[in-house]
Amino acid sequence: MNINPVVFFDMAISLFVVSIALAAMAISYTRVLKKLISHQEKYDDLLDKINEKELDLLEEARRKSTAIVEEATLKAQRIITEGDTLNINTKNLLEKSLNALIREQTAIFEKTSQNFLESYKNELSIVQNRTIEIARNVSKDIEEDTISEVKDFDNILAKETIQGQKIVGEKIEEEFSHAKKQVEEYRTEMLEKVNKNIYELLEKISKTAIGKSLAMSDHQALILDALEKAKKDGIKN
Amino acid sequence: MNDKNSIHNETQAYTRTVQEAENFSSCIDIILSNIFELKNKNIDQILSQLPDSSAHTIKKILTDNKVDSADHTAIENVLLKAKEEIKNLKIAKITLAIDPSEDTISLISDWINKNLGDGIILDLSKDESILGGVIISIDGVYKDQSLKKNLEELFIKRKSEILSSFLHK
Numbered sequence: 001m002n003i004n005p006v007v008f009f010d011m012a013i014s015l016f017v018v019s020i021a022l023a024a025m026a027i028s029y030t031r032v033l034k035k036l037i038s039h040q041e042k043y044d045d046l047l048d049k050i051n052e053k054e055l056d057l058l059e060e061a062r063r064k065s066t067a068i069v070e071e072a073t074l075k076a077q078r079i080i081t082e083g084d085t086l087n088i089n090t091k092n093l094l095e096k097s098l099n100a101l102i103r104e105q106t107a108i109f110e111k112t113s114q115n116f117l118e119s120y121k122n123e124l125s126i127v128q129n130r131t132i133e134i135a136r137n138v139s140k141d142i143e144e145d146t147i148s149e150v151k152d153f154d155n156i157l158a159k160e161t162i163q164g165q166k167i168v169g170e171k172i173e174e175e176f177s178h179a180k181k182q183v184e185e186y187r188t189e190m191l192e193k194v195n196k197n198i199y200e201l202l203e204k205i206s207k208t209a210i211g212k213s214l215a216m217s218d219h220q221a222l223i224l225d226a227l228e229k230a231k232k233d234g235i236k237n
Numbered sequence: 238m239n240d241k242n243s244i245h246n247e248t249q250a251y252t253r254t255v256q257e258a259e260n261f262s263s264c265i266d267i268i269l270s271n272i273f274e275l276k277n278k279n280i281d282q283i284l285s286q287l288p289d290s291s292a293h294t295i296k297k298i299l300t301d302n303k304v305d306s307a308d309h310t311a312i313e314n315v316l317l318k319a320k321e322e323i324k325n326l327k328i329a330k331i332t333l334a335i336d337p338s339e340d341t342i343s344l345i346s347d348w349i350n351k352n353l354g355d356g357i358i359l360d361l362s363k364d365e366s367i368l369g370g371v372i373i374s375i376d377g378v379y380k381d382q383s384l385k386k387n388l389e390e391l392f393i394k395r396k397s398e399i400l401s402s403f404l405h406k
Contacts, residue, residue, distance in 0.1 A: 226370035226382035235380050
């Protein structure tokens, strides 16, 4: 198999170009890699410095804070000691003042109570007197009213009794008339019933007695009589 | 005309009631159904098998009408006429309080024939509750002449009188 020279030449040129491009890329990559390593080293140095500084700052801060706390504690202890002293003094003073005030107020209160008690006794005495007087008057009024009402009641009772007797009398009379009427109606009804029953019984007995007592000749006579009556009554058209 | 009267009279004389008319009619039917089988036999042979009263009446009808006992056609004609007479009889429905005896039946039948005319037979029934007398119905006319009804009318008319006499005793 033969290859066209033109094609072969083109392929050779292409391979050459690609080789040059690859070589350029390799050089460029190496350079970039070197820069990257250099930067990484700088970064690491910087990071170490920062860490060192940070530690220093932290140590400084711890030291300062410890000093502040100690100072604050001392100040607090001093303030507490001073406060306790002041508190004891104030308390003593307050107790004294309070006792004096209590004594004074007790005296005033006792005096006021005494006055109030006397006033109360006076008022109570006045009220008692008035009450007794009112009670006397009320008793008298009640007595008079009661006597008057009893008299009125007597009068009303007498009137009502007479009226009641009259009404009862009329009612009894009315009821008696009603009862009398009912008795009369019942009597009539019962008499009618008795009459009807007697009548029916009589009719039944008559029929039975007549029916059983007839002889054959009587029947024949009755038959002929009945036929004659039927003839007269128009049995024959 | 005489023959017809004879048949009529004999039929009337024998058949006073519906029951008797039915019996007589049955006897005639028996003779009519056997008459053409007689041939050389005498009709007396058939009549001897019937009840005496029916046989006697039929024989009398045949004699009165001068029918030859060997003339079967003549016998048939006379008996058919007799049957026709029975069919034409009127019926009087009569209710009594008793079971009627022969005398009572004759008494009623005679009175009916005498007063209401002949050609009427009785359809008798019994109802003790009427006590006595009769209830009669003929040609659509109904008359209650029972003792029961008469008593009821009497009690209604004279109720107060009966009651007062009874209560004051």
